[in-house]
Amino acid sequence: MLEDMESVLDQERDETIGIIMVKCPSCKKEFEKHKKAWKYSHFDVKAYTCECGTDFREYTSNGKHSFTLRKKKGKGFVKA
Numbered sequence: 001m002l003e004d005m006e007s008v009l010d011q012e013r014d015e016t017i018g019i020i021m022v023k024c025p026s027c028k029k030e031f032e033k034h035k036k037a038w039k040y041s042h043f044d045v046k047a048y049t050c051e052c053g054t055d056f057r058e059y060t061s062n063g064k065h066s067f068t069l070r071k072k073k074g075k076g077f078v079k080a
């Protein structure tokens, strides 16, 4: 009985979910690490700054990509 419980727990053990390859909307460089992360409503927001000078933010919800915003001079963040 106890063994059954453990095998169930084993299956539900947290795996590395949510590793999404993120690309710069401008130069397509790939990122693994974000600069900052926070929650916005039901979104997880991750901020990146590319070496090409593009600032962008990835919005995910339940581990799925929702949309990307990129910073435009004088306009703030717009949809990428």
Ligand SMILES: [Zn+2]
Pocket: 024, 025, 026, 027, 028, 029, 050, 051, 052, 053, 054
């Ligand atoms: Zn870039």
